[in-house]
Amino acid sequence: xxxxxxxxxxxxxxxxxxxxxxxxxxxxxxxxxxxxxxxxxxxxxxxxxxxxxxxxxxxxxxxxxxxxxxxxxxxxxxxxxxxxxxxxxxxxxxxxxxxxxxxxxxxxxxxxxxxxxxxxxxxxxxxxxxxxxxxxxxxxxxxxxxxxxxxxxxxxxxxxxxxxxxxxxxxxxxxxxxxxxxxxxxxxxxxxxxxxxxxxxxxxxxxxxxxxxxxxxxxxxxxxxxxxxxxxxxxxxxxxxxxxxxxxxxxxxxxxxxxxxxxxxxxxxxxxxxxxxxxxxxxxxxxxxxxxxxxxxxxxxxxxxxxxxxxxxxxxxxxxxxxxxxxxxxxxxxxxxxxxxxxxxxxxxxxxxxxxxxxxxxxxxxxxxxxxxxxxxxxxxxxxxxxxxxxxxxxxxxxxxxxxxxxxxxxxxxxxxxxxxxxxxxxxxxxxxxxxxxxxxxxxxxxxxxxxxxx
Numbered sequence: 001x002x003x004x005x006x007x008x009x010x011x012x013x014x015x016x017x018x019x020x021x022x023x024x025x026x027x028x029x030x031x032x033x034x035x036x037x038x039x040x041x042x043x044x045x046x047x048x049x050x051x052x053x054x055x056x057x058x059x060x061x062x063x064x065x066x067x068x069x070x071x072x073x074x075x076x077x078x079x080x081x082x083x084x085x086x087x088x089x090x091x092x093x094x095x096x097x098x099x100x101x102x103x104x105x106x107x108x109x110x111x112x113x114x115x116x117x118x119x120x121x122x123x124x125x126x127x128x129x130x131x132x133x134x135x136x137x138x139x140x141x142x143x144x145x146x147x148x149x150x151x152x153x154x155x156x157x158x159x160x161x162x163x164x165x166x167x168x169x170x171x172x173x174x175x176x177x178x179x180x181x182x183x184x185x186x187x188x189x190x191x192x193x194x195x196x197x198x199x200x201x202x203x204x205x206x207x208x209x210x211x212x213x214x215x216x217x218x219x220x221x222x223x224x225x226x227x228x229x230x231x232x233x234x235x236x237x238x239x240x241x242x243x244x245x246x247x248x249x250x251x252x253x254x255x256x257x258x259x260x261x262x263x264x265x266x267x268x269x270x271x272x273x274x275x276x277x278x279x280x281x282x283x284x285x286x287x288x289x290x291x292x293x294x295x296x297x298x299x300x301x302x303x304x305x306x307x308x309x310x311x312x313x314x315x316x317x318x319x320x321x322x323x324x325x326x327x328x329x330x331x332x333x334x335x336x337x338x339x340x341x342x343x344x345x346x347x348x349x350x351x352x353x354x355x356x357x358x359x360x361x362x363x364x365x366x367x368x369x370x371x372x373x374x375x376x377x378x379x380x381x382x383x384x385x386x387x388x389x390x391x392x393x394x395x396x397x398x399x400x401x402x403x404x405x406x407x408x409x410x411x412x413x414x415x416x417x418x419x420x421x422x423x424x425x426x427x428x429x430x431x432x433x434x435x436x437x438x439x440x441x442x443x444x445x446x447x448x449x450x451x452x453x454x455x
Contacts, residue, residue: 221264222451290446297408306400311392339398347390
């Protein structure tokens with residue numbers, strides 16, 4: 001049967017009081033409902049009754065693979081599509097719906113293929129979308145994207161509370177109500193203006209600033225070594241001083257005290273120093289205290305100092321030549337202060353530039369050196385600019401120096417405390433210089449400790 005056709009006049013079936021058409025087996029029954037087909041308009045109610053569950057009520061089948069047109073549309077009086085079934089199976093229920101929209105709408109859609117949104121749901125104030133093209137899940141509030149999640153990136157533009165609990169008045173963008181779990185990893189690549197945190201397989205927690213500087217956050221870093229005479233008849237120990245005006249290591253320590261459990265600072269009685277680990281750098285409070293005399297009974301003018309053996313020595317690029325007074329050292333961006341002391345080694349040609357000196361008349365890239373008694377230095381040869389050119393290997397900070405007359409007959413106290421920034425793998429120790437000769441130092445008791453206060 002063929003009711004009407006393209007380019008034919010519309011057909012009216014029945015009235016509102018009589019059965020319009022009935023076919024056997026209930027394949028088509030328009031009952032007593034009024035149906036009028038006239039052009040693109042259908043007026044009245046179309047009812048399709050199915051007697052058994054095994055029968056389909058209505059089948060709409062596309063005659064081609066056109067996915068740009070809908071098989072079925074329900075429209076408002078202004079022709080806005082409210083509900084549609086596309087030829088590819090996508091289903092949408094919407095008001096003023098734009099399937100390519102990325103802003104707020106009022107609709108629900110389920111589908112795939114041409115419509116970009118596999119699922120979306122919205123009302124006037126909210127909008128959820130799962131985008132089939134970009135693989136992105138989005139949540140909008142009016143005029144603003146608040147949350148976006150893709151396979152590689154999650155973006156939040158509003159404060160979040162994770163783990164339950166109410167948001168606190170002064171909470172920042174992300175509030176964690178429970179613990180925070182880190183996967184052990186390695187140091188990330190720095191991004192200017194952003195800080196990062198991570199943990200490594202050694203159970204240590206790190207913070208990285210935007211400039212790439214890494215700071216250890218987990219636990220403390222500390223150590224100490226000490227000596228106190230405990231042998232009957234031998235309650236002191238001597239420190240050998242081989243040359244006048246030259247700093248020598250105090251090597252009388254016999255006990256390693258308490259240290260942090262991660263070995264960020266390690267004390268040693270064999271090397272008589274405290275050594276930072278490869279990640280132990282930071283700001284430290286350092287102190288030494290002791291009771292000493294000059295060996296043999298004669299009073300001597302001595303200097304006791306903290307020495308920092310630099311993991312990365314300061315490179316010397318130039319030294320003034322023969323007979324020049326005072327000797328001037330060139331070391332780019334050396335960072336030294338007047339009154340600091342240094343140990344210089346490896347200078348060739350001008351041997352007088354090697355040894356222990358006080359820094360004087362410093363500039364950004366140069367400094368003069370004077371001997372520990374305050375005397376001028378004079379070059380004894382022309383500087384050899386070949387390799388090596390020399391290094392500053394030990395820094396003796398000027399605020400950790402004790403200079404005093406050490407009595408030979410009576411014990412005297414030495415003590416200094418200061419705050420210093422140490423680099424990874426630096427080593428620190430206590431040194432002594434005799435400014436009056438080569439008389440040794442006798443030690444009755446001494447302690448030396450470092451405790452990180454930075455980070």
